[in-house]
Amino acid sequence: MSNLVIRLAPHERVLLNGAVIENGDRRTSLSVRTPNAHVLRLRDAIHPQQANTPVKRTCYLAQLVLSGDALPQDTRQPLLRSIEQLSQVFTDHDSRKLLDDATAAITDAEYYAALKALRALLPREARLIASNRQ
Numbered sequence: 001m002s003n004l005v006i007r008l009a010p011h012e013r014v015l016l017n018g019a020v021i022e023n024g025d026r027r028t029s030l031s032v033r034t035p036n037a038h039v040l041r042l043r044d045a046i047h048p049q050q051a052n053t054p055v056k057r058t059c060y061l062a063q064l065v066l067s068g069d070a071l072p073q074d075t076r077q078p079l080l081r082s083i084e085q086l087s088q089v090f091t092d093h094d095s096r097k098l099l100d101d102a103t104a105a106i107t108d109a110e111y112y113a114a115l116k117a118l119r120a121l122l123p124r125e126a127r128l129i130a131s132n133r134q
């Protein structure tokens with residue numbers, strides 16, 4: 001990833017290439033210019049015990065690459081398989097577009113973009129789960 005702009009709230013933390021960076025007292029923006037930098041906003045991080053649904057597990061896989069805890073070459077195929085499985089459930093046009101975007105991002109080794117697209121499915125998944133409980 002290159003030319004990524006991250007806007008941080010006061011005292012917000014971000015993981016950048018394995019280092020936790022905490023913002024000061026004011027809002028700020030960081031511009032990440034290094035290609036293939038691993039960036040993860042910690043407020044968006046999914047903890048292992050929270051990865052308890054199909055979309056959350058898929059997001060967690062992408063997150064492992066961004067945190068540097070998994071190698072892209074080891075995670076690419078499991079991520080693509082997981083997205084393929086999600087496409088069996090999320091069949092509406094908007095969800096398919098998000099899944100296509102995530103697939104393209106993974107193919108291009110843009111794991112931050114993939115995570116962003118996949119996270120957009122979380123509210124839809126929550127609605128599906130809630131409607132199945134009724």
